[in-house]
Each structure stands twice: as structure tokens, then as C-alpha cells.
Amino acid sequence: xxxxxxxxxxxxxxxxxxxxxxxxxxxxxxxxxxxxxxxxxxxxxxxxxxxxxxxxxxxxxxxxxxxxxxxxxxxxxxxxxxxxxxxxxxxxxxxxxxxxxxxxxxxxxxxxxxxxxxxxxxxxxxxxxxxxxxxxxxxxxxxxxxxxxxxxxxxxxxxxxxxxxxxxxxxxxxxxxxxxxxxxxxxxxxxxxxxxxxxxxxxxxxxxxxxxxxxxxxxxxxxxxxxxxxxxxxxxxxxxxxxxxxxxxxxxxxxxxxxxxxxxxxxxxxxxxxxxxxxxxxxxxxxxxxxxxxxxxxxxxxxxxxxxxxxxxxxxxxxxxxxxxxxxxxxxxxxxxxxxxxxxxxxxxxxxxxxxxxxxxxxxxxxxxxxxxxxxxxxxxxxxxxxxxxxxxxxxxxxxxxxxxxxxxxxxxxxx
Amino acid sequence: xxxxxxxxxxxxxxxxxxxxxxxxxxxxxxxxxxxxxxxxxxxxxxxxxxxxxxxxxxxxxxxxxxxxxxxxxxxxxxxxxxxxxxxxxxxxxxxxxxxxxxxxxxxxxxxxxxxxxxxxxxxxxxxxxxxxxxxxxxxxxxxxxxxxxxxxxxxxxxxxxxxxxxxxxxxxxxxxxxxxxxxxxxxxxxxxxxxxxxxxxxxxxxxxxxxxxxxxxxxxxxxxxxxxxxxxxxxxxxxxxxxxxxxxxxxxxxxxxxxxxxxxxxxxxxxxxxxxxxxxxxxxxxxxxxxxxxxxxxxxxxxxxxxx
Numbered sequence: 001x002x003x004x005x006x007x008x009x010x011x012x013x014x015x016x017x018x019x020x021x022x023x024x025x026x027x028x029x030x031x032x033x034x035x036x037x038x039x040x041x042x043x044x045x046x047x048x049x050x051x052x053x054x055x056x057x058x059x060x061x062x063x064x065x066x067x068x069x070x071x072x073x074x075x076x077x078x079x080x081x082x083x084x085x086x087x088x089x090x091x092x093x094x095x096x097x098x099x100x101x102x103x104x105x106x107x108x109x110x111x112x113x114x115x116x117x118x119x120x121x122x123x124x125x126x127x128x129x130x131x132x133x134x135x136x137x138x139x140x141x142x143x144x145x146x147x148x149x150x151x152x153x154x155x156x157x158x159x160x161x162x163x164x165x166x167x168x169x170x171x172x173x174x175x176x177x178x179x180x181x182x183x184x185x186x187x188x189x190x191x192x193x194x195x196x197x198x199x200x201x202x203x204x205x206x207x208x209x210x211x212x213x214x215x216x217x218x219x220x221x222x223x224x225x226x227x228x229x230x231x232x233x234x235x236x237x238x239x240x241x242x243x244x245x246x247x248x249x250x251x252x253x254x255x256x257x258x259x260x261x262x263x264x265x266x267x268x269x270x271x272x273x274x275x276x277x278x279x280x281x282x283x284x285x286x287x288x289x290x291x292x293x294x295x296x297x298x299x300x301x302x303x304x305x306x307x308x309x310x311x312x313x314x315x316x317x318x319x320x321x322x323x324x325x326x327x328x329x330x331x332x333x334x335x336x337x338x339x340x341x342x343x344x345x346x347x348x349x350x351x352x353x354x355x356x357x358x359x360x361x362x363x364x365x366x367x368x369x370x371x372x373x374x375x376x377x378x379x380x381x382x383x384x385x386x387x388x389x390x391x392x393x394x395x396x397x398x399x400x401x402x403x404x405x406x407x408x409x410x411x412x413x414x415x416x
Numbered sequence: 417x418x419x420x421x422x423x424x425x426x427x428x429x430x431x432x433x434x435x436x437x438x439x440x441x442x443x444x445x446x447x448x449x450x451x452x453x454x455x456x457x458x459x460x461x462x463x464x465x466x467x468x469x470x471x472x473x474x475x476x477x478x479x480x481x482x483x484x485x486x487x488x489x490x491x492x493x494x495x496x497x498x499x500x501x502x503x504x505x506x507x508x509x510x511x512x513x514x515x516x517x518x519x520x521x522x523x524x525x526x527x528x529x530x531x532x533x534x535x536x537x538x539x540x541x542x543x544x545x546x547x548x549x550x551x552x553x554x555x556x557x558x559x560x561x562x563x564x565x566x567x568x569x570x571x572x573x574x575x576x577x578x579x580x581x582x583x584x585x586x587x588x589x590x591x592x593x594x595x596x597x598x599x600x601x602x603x604x605x606x607x608x609x610x611x612x613x614x615x616x617x618x619x620x621x622x623x624x625x626x627x628x629x630x631x632x633x634x635x636x637x638x639x640x641x642x643x644x645x646x647x648x649x650x651x652x653x654x655x656x657x658x659x660x661x662x663x664x665x666x667x668x669x670x671x672x673x674x675x676x677x678x679x680x681x682x683x684x685x686x687x688x689x690x691x692x693x694x695x696x697x698x699x700x701x702x703x704x705x706x707x708x709x710x711x712x713x714x715x716x717x718x719x720x721x722x723x724x
Binding site for chain 1: 463481482546549550551552553557570571572573574575576659660661662664665666667681682683684685686687688689
């Protein structure tokens with residue numbers, strides 16, 4: 001398959017090369033520099049073969065600098081034709097500034113559900129400005145060999161989860177859980193946002209927080225911090241200075257039993273780990289409870305309103321709504337799950353495990369992303385800090401929640 | 417003179433020779449500086465840039481959300497500077513005094529070895545030290561273990577109380593070569609006759625350093641202090657590479673540079689605010705300006721200079 005695509009790419013480039021003068025070249029801005037080869041070898045050749053006359057260039061920048069770089073390029077008028085969209089306000093602001101074109105009338109948009117589109121719409125839902133690409137699902141990845149060796153079964157409830165961690169701690173041959181607080185976002189994203197939806201009941205709690213019916217000091221929002229505080233005992237020595245790559249390496253080297261994860265890890269872990277891995281969803285309180293998962297809309301593609309090649313770019317965006325694109329993307333990047341309504345067969349067992357939860361549980365997105373991180377202080381960034389502080393034991397769950405609530409209330413009227 | 421008033425002739429060659437430097441400096445330093453100062457006086461309302469006078473400064477110093485961060489980062493920055501003054505500069509001077517000893521062998525080798533970290537990229541220094549100090553892969557815990565002092569080890573970069581000092585010491589390790597070189601050059605320029613004259617009067621060894629050399633290199637020490645001050649209050653790279661823009665743990669390593677970066681360019685879901693960022697940059701400029709003025713008018717004019 002890969003060779004075929006490569007041949008096609010080579011053929012395509014020779015054929016198109018001769019007609020280069022009339023070609024339109026589309027440039028894609030992205031933060032996914034990990035995906036460079038995927039775009040160059042798999043996605044772009046297929047598109048170019050089907051659309052002679054349009055060439056596509058994928059030009060990613062570093063994830064941490066993407067927003068700043070993109071804004072600078074847009075201001076200077078040197079940004080690419082296609083712009084990879086971060087979810088919610090970052091992109092909404094670009095749309096409101098007139099940098100992203102309205103794509104509501106694009107044919108391919110019909111292939112996405114309203115939830116999928118919600119991350120790239122105006123607050124009233126009247127205009128969509130990015131074509132949704134993928135979401136990521138949170139859960140826990142575990143080392144199957146370690147579980148067999150120590151004789152632990154996959155936990156379904158919170159009590160079983162901590163019993164499993166205790167068993168690994170007692171056994172001593174594996175670190176119970178690989179996570180550090182140095183980079184802070186692990187604690188918030190893989191900790192709080194991972195286990196949280198089971199406490200605040202997914203969308204129900206998230207929307208109630210936005211409308212002001214619930215507050216961050218309510219039981220449902222403090223309880224996940226109380227659980228996180230208990231994780232402290234199961235992390236490695238010096239976890240305070242353990243970075244995200246450290247955690248990844250500890251797990252893939254087979255030193256740890258459980259890794260609080262996002263599905264985006266799958267590709268990297270498949271390449272690194274030499275043991276069999278499995279995944280389990282965030283444990284529920286009592287067996288039989290409805291489970292909630294964070295199925296977070298993460299990445300989309302929009303059109304630079306100032307693009308001179310708008311027609312060609314719309315052709316490309318339209319193609320991104322097809323089953324063909326969804327299948328290439330979802331299978332080349334297991335762990336980034338297509339948001340389109342096409343039924344995409346997936347080959348990777350770990351990715352299948354993650355995506356199967358969509359059928360069993362209620363999906364929600366990360367609680368801090370929509371609207372609530374619009375002001376200063378920024379709720380998402382504060383949540384990073386609070387989660388890390390709580391896991392380290394430097395702040396009590398109640399104090400952390402009270403601090404977040406006070407910060408949110410300074411600028412968000414429904415919470416005042 | 418002959419009593420005739422001569423109209424001063426315009427010296428064109430001076431203008432021609434100065435022009436490239438002046439133009440380049442104006443374009444890439446002076447203009448951006450004043451534009452940043454100007455930007456600090458605006459706010460953005462509904463995608464429009466609106467003049468707001470000192471509103472940004474009022475918020476920066478008056479609103480607890482901003483003021484707490486500002487004073488926290490200023491305090492951290494001061495500590496960062498104090499560590500450099502107390503550790504980097506004395507060590508630099510001591511090393512220079514040792515290296516300038518005429519009978520020291522391999523002086524050139526030591527000099528290069530100590531200076532090399534200075535030319536390394538911050539990214540390399542930050543990454544290398546993070547690895548050295550890492551609780552998981554680092555050699556620091558193993559080395560302490562080997563001498564039986566494992567109990568002294570802590571994940572320093574992850575602890576609120578140690579992280580900033582640790583980073584300051586890493587920075588000292590990187591930049592100790594600068595005071596070393598400047599003092600070394602100053603020591604070498606002290607004429608032999610003076611030292612010999614001192615010897616005749618019975619001043620030798622360490623008292624020659626304290627009584628003759630140190631007073632003669634005081635102006636250089638002053639220059640080093642001001643370079644350290646400016647460098648520290650503009651620092652950003654090391655903290656950013658080692659701890660990220662949120663300057664963890666719990667903002668304990670947040671200095672003015674990281675605070676400004678986070679505000680100006682935004683971070684994660686926090687959108688960038690160039691106007692507030694400029695206000696912080698202006699405050700940094702003011703702090704550095706005040707520091708330099710204190711040095712220039714308060715200290716430098718009192719330093720006694722000797723001519724040989």
C-alpha cells in the first residue's frame with residue numbers, strides 16, 4: 001500500500017511537474033510537525049493525483065510556537081492558504097478578525113455532526129469556519145505483561161483502580177503509574193480532564209458550568225482533585241521534576257504499569273514499546289454507573305481569508321470531508337479519530353479499544369476549552385497549575401478549587 | 417586663529433562612515449524600542465486598536481491578577497540577579513586571579529574549558545542540565561549515591577523552593593566565563609612595575625591581590641556587574657527551555673522575561689495580548705534604565721581610576 005502510494009506520488013510529481021507553470025500551489029500551516037511524512041507520503045499524493053493542477057505543500061511549525069507564528073504570519077500577509085485550526089477561541093478569534101473564511105456553505109461540511117463542528121463555530125452556531133479533522137480520547141494505557149505478571153485484572157471502578165495501584169506498589173517490580181508534574185499539563189490534561197467527566201457527568205456538568213448553574217467549588221468539580229491528590233503515592237521518585245517525555249519513556253521501557261493517556265500516544269507507543277498494551281477507560285465510581293469519556297475535538301482545517309487560491313483551497317477542504325481522506329488519516333494516525341460521520345474501519349487494536357468507548361459511554365470535551373478560557377486569568381492555564389499543585393500535595397483540593405472559582409468569577413459574568 | 421571666524425566645515429566622511437551603523441541600529445533597535453513603548457499605550461477593543469493612555473500600566477500595577485504576577489516575577493528576577501552577583505562574579509574573579517598566575521600550567525586549556533559553556537546555546541544547556549538533574553535518568557542522584565549522600569538529592573527543578581536557585585546556578589555555570597575573561601584581561605594589563613614596587617614594600621602573595629590588583633580592577637568589576645544586571649533582567653531563554661512558559665513549579669521560576677513572553681504571545685489557550693505585553697516590556701526597560709542610572713551616577717563616578 002505504502003509503496004503504491006509512493007509510486008503514485010512519484011508518478012504524480014513527474015506528470016504534474018511538466019505542467020508546473022499552470023499549477024496552483026496550496027500551503028498548509030500546521031503545528032503537527034510529527035505528521036510531516038504522513039502528509040507528504042500519504043495524503044497529498046492521493047489528493048494531487050485526483051486533482052491535477054493543484055499542488056499542496058505541508059509546512060508545519062513547532063507546536064508551542066504555532067499560535068504566535070501563525071498570528072505573526074497572518075498580520076504580515078505571508079500565511080499559507082490552509083490553516084490548521086486549534087479548537088475554540090484561538091480559531092474563533094482568527095475568524096472574527098477576518099483571517100479565516102466562512103465555510104458554512106462547503107459541501108463537505110454535511111459529513112460532520114453538530115458536536116464535531118461545535119469547536120469551530122461562532123457561539124450562536126451560525127457560521128462554521130474550519131473543517132473538523134480529528135478528536136482525541138482520554139483513558140489509561142496499561143502494560144498487559146505487567147498486569148499478568150502481578151496478577152491484576154483491568155480495573156472498571158475507582159476502588160478496583162486504586163486496588164490495582166496498591167498491588168503494583170506492593171509487588172515493587174513495576175512503578176504503579178508513570179506521570180510527572182514538571183510540565184504541568186500532564187496533570188491537568190491526563191489527570192483532571194481524564195477522570196473528571198465521570199464526576200461532573202460529561203456534557204451535563206460542562207454546560208452547567210458555562211451557564212453558571214454549577215461552580216468549580218461544587219462537589220462534582222472538587223472530587224476529581226481529591227482523587228488526583230491520592231495519585232501522589234503511586235508516582236515515581238522525584239515525579240516533581242519528571243517531564244512528559246520522561247513519563248512516556250518510563251512507560252514504553254516497561255518500567256511502569258499504568259500510563260494516564262490521551263489516544264494521540266498510540267502511534268509513538270506502538271513504535272517504542274516492546275510489550276503488549278491495552279487500554280481502559282476512566283474508572284467509574286460504582287460498577288454499572290454510566291461512564292463518561294473526554295472525546296476532545298482537537299484539530300481542524302480552515303481557509304485563510306486572504307488566500308489568492310481560495311477556489312483550489314476549497315476543493316481541498318471539500319475533499320477533507322470525504323471518506324477517502326478520513327480513512328487515510330485515521331489509519332495513518334491511530335489515536336486521532338475522525339470526526340466525520342463516515343464509518344471508518346480501523347486496524348490498530350489499541351485505537352479500536354479507545355474508539356469502542358464511544359459506543360459505551362457518553363462523550364464530552366475538555367471542560368475548560370469552550371468560552372471559559374476567554375478571560376484573564378485563564379482557566380485552562382490555572383487548571384494546569386492547580387492540578388500539579390494538588391498532585392504534589394502543595395495545595396488542598398478545596399483550596400485549589402476555590403482559587404480557580406475566584407479567578408473565573410473575576411471576569412465571567414454567569415459565575416459571579 | 418588670526419581673529420577670523422571660520423565656518424566649521426561639514427566633515428562628510430564622518431557622516432558617511434557612521435551612516436550604515438546608525439541606520440541599521442535605528443531600524444532594528446531604536447525604532448522597535450519606541451514602537452513598543454507606544455504600543456503599551458493602546459488596548460484592543462473589538463479587533464480595533466484604541467488609545468488608552470496608561471490604562472495598561474494601571475492594570476499591571478493596580479489589578480491583583482496582573483500585579484501579583486508582576487511582583488512575583490520581579491522578586492524572582494532579583495533573586496536570580498543576587499545569585500549571579502554572589503556566586504558568578506566572585507568565582508569569575510577568583511578564577512581569573514588564579515589563571516593570571518604566571519606559573520600556572522595549562523592556563524590556556526582551563527581558560528577555554530571554562531569559557532566554552534558561554535558559547536553554547538541555551539537549549540543545549542537547559543536540556544543537558546535537565547538530564548543531569550533528572551531523578552530518572554540523571555547522573556546527579558547516582559553521583560550523590562556513590563559518595564553516600566543520596567539523602568541530599570531532591571528533584572530540584574520540580575520543587576518550588578529550589579527550582580529558581582537551581583536555574584540561577586545553571587546560568588552561573590554557563591556564564592562564569594564572561595567575568596573570567598574581562599577580569600583576566602584587566603589583570604594582565606596591570607604593569608609588572610607596580611607589583612614589583614609593591615614587593616619592594618613587602619606586599620606579596622594574597623595581600624598583593626587585595627591591596628594592589630583588586631583596586632585596579634574595580635572598574636572592570638563595575639562593568640561586569642552592570643552587564644550581569646542587564647543580562648539577568650532580560651533573561652528568558654534558560655527558564656523557557658527548562659521550565660516552559662508557565663515557569664513552573666507554581667510560577668516559582670517566573671521572571672520578567674517569561675512573564676512578558678506569556679502575556680505578549682499567549683500560551684496554550686491564553687490568547688496573546690501585545691499591548692499588555694508591551695506594557696510589561698516597558699516596565700522591564702524602566703527597571704533596567706533605573707539600574708543603569710544608579711550605576712552610572714551613583715557608583716561609576718566614584719570609582720577611582722588609575723593611569724599608568
